[in-house]
Amino acid sequence: MKNECHLPQKANTNEYTIAIQPIVDAQLRHVADELLYRANETNQTANVFDNVQATARACAIAVYEIGLDKLCGTRQLFINASADWLTNPDLTGLPSQQIVIEVLEDTSPTKEVIDALHYIKSQGYKLALDDFILDEHNHAFLPFCDIVKFDISNDLPKKLIKKLHKEGITLLAERVETQEEFKQCKALGFTLFQGYFYERPKTQLTQTARLSTSRANQMQLLSALYSDNVRLSEISTLVARDPYLLSAIFKRANSAEKGSRRPTTKLIDCLHIIGLRELRTLVTIVMLADNSPVSKLNLIKGLTRAFACKMMADQRRLDEQESFIAGLFSLMPTILGISAELMKNEIRLGRFIEDAINQRIGSLGKLLNDVEAAESQFSPLDFPSDVMLQAASKARSLVYTDAS
Incomplete structure (x- = not known):
């Protein structure tokens, strides 16, 4: 899920925090979480000026302030990564056995990005495509991805979903708001689900002085x-x-x-x-x-x-x-x-x-x-x-x- 809202001004306080939203499997077992940035504890959306800074702040809180063991136990944690994040080799030292890196939908498959994905995969990370809509450009990402996320509030490309399912790619349905939508997605081959039908994002209260x-x-x-x-x-x-x-x-x-x-x-x-x-x-x-x-x-x-x-x-x-x-x-x-x-x-x-x-x-x-x-x-x-x-x-x- 891409950061939800962009503001025209840069945040200038240290009051930022994070929210996490559960990701569940077909048996409604809580198996992963998505990490979401919040400019402060009262915000319900991201309010992002700079994608790289927002991801850095969110990762700092999750990994180095709260700690993954306290935040999500042994569950996987999905983080949003822009092209600038993906292509920065200094940012590939997060715990690869637990972090799933989401390639945002507006990322272009440049040679630099593709080379970065080769390297990131070699370091043991799982990759997910966020809000995926197949076109002639982003098709190049598919060989690297373990998980493809579809926003079900948009029209679902059922032929593509069936094709990806047959190829063994894990399908994740996001913005699932009702039990009926959950059942429909499960019937299409989705095995991971995220949305209000299960739980809204939970803001994490932190007191660390930054x-x-x-x-x-x-x-x-x-x-x-x-x-x-x-x-x-x-x-x-x-x-x-x-x-x-x-x-x-x-x-x-x-x-x-x-x-x-x-x-x-x-x-x-x-x-x-x-x-x-x-x-x-x-x-x-x-x-x-x-x-x-x-x-x-x-x-x-x-x-x-x-x-x-x-x-x-x-x-x-x-x-x-x-x-x-x-x-x-x-x-x-x-x-x-x-x-x-x-x-x-x-x-x-x-x-x-x-x-x-x-x-x-x-x-x-x-x-x-x-x-x-x-x-x-x-x-x-x-x-x-x-x-x-x-x-x-x-x-x-x-x-x-x-x-x-």
């Missing part, structure tokens, strides 16, 4: 991910500048789909779990979503605390990475403008770090308390006098160097 650093930092990060000599230390440094991206990486690495049993507490380990291919997609999607900028002042405060924790970690025989993450995430609610309760519920950091942040328990909790005391100029005896100054200098350098 604040990112500059596009320059994101482009630098993407460049580092495509380097001939990828250095995870450099990638970690760039990720640390972007709180939304950092939160998304921890959520994704610790998701059920990634097979996480115990929370991964180190950023380097999270990057390994996600892998370069999906990291490229994640960063590109966040860039395309074009979120509002984070407060540099709040980010510097968080990074100063994180660097101070890291600098004291070795002296106290603590892990440097875990100390850095504990320091940064202890101020993440301030950086992102969210409640501490929401962060606690949304992001798994492991009991050791979570107890340190939330209850100041253990050696890491004591370190956080001591760094907070040093921030107020009441440094513990074992703190070198220049720790906070050095940490603040590192934080400002990280935020302002090549990231404006």
Whole structure:
């Protein structure tokens, strides 16, 4: 189902969200969902200015904010993809075993698009044709498609439907509004169904604060991910500048789909779990979503605390990475403008770090308390006098160097 409505102005807030609409089989079993963009929680239609941005925002929420396991379990998720999305190789790192890519009906079968479909199929994705009306141009898409969607509010080409059914292509009827229409479509050979007869789209309420650093930092990060000599230390440094991206990486690495049993507490380990291919997609999607900028002042405060924790970690025989993450995430609610309760519920950091942040328990909790005391100029005896100054200098350098 193509995004339902286009507006002549560009959305300039971070209030966007998603809706999902069930797709059922002939036995009315809920087997898949279609992902739909919403400019805000009250909109019943998409209100799209930019198809690529809308899809990027919808995918960011579904995969990296809510998580596929919570959103749709093991069901497949259909996403709308314009020609610009299809031909961008940075966007092919989404989980192919669960994502079905819908080729929109206004897509032209150019050589670039056809080559892209060859590649997308080779990566294991299923492809669907949306609102399909056969003509001399789009016939070229059929060899790539596993599913063809027909809008039954239009006249149905019954000969074509029978032909596709005989060829083993799965047929999906959309805009099915009554039980009678459901029965008629089933008799024609349709095996998947979508429409108000079963359920209207459900808007998903989200509370994530979408604040990112500059596009320059994101482009630098993407460049580092495509380097001939990828250095995870450099990638970690760039990720640390972007709180939304950092939160998304921890959520994704610790998701059920990634097979996480115990929370991964180190950023380097999270990057390994996600892998370069999906990291490229994640960063590109966040860039395309074009979120509002984070407060540099709040980010510097968080990074100063994180660097101070890291600098004291070795002296106290603590892990440097875990100390850095504990320091940064202890101020993440301030950086992102969210409640501490929401962060606690949304992001798994492991009991050791979570107890340190939330209850100041253990050696890491004591370190956080001591760094907070040093921030107020009441440094513990074992703190070198220049720790906070050095940490603040590192934080400002990280935020302002090549990231404006």
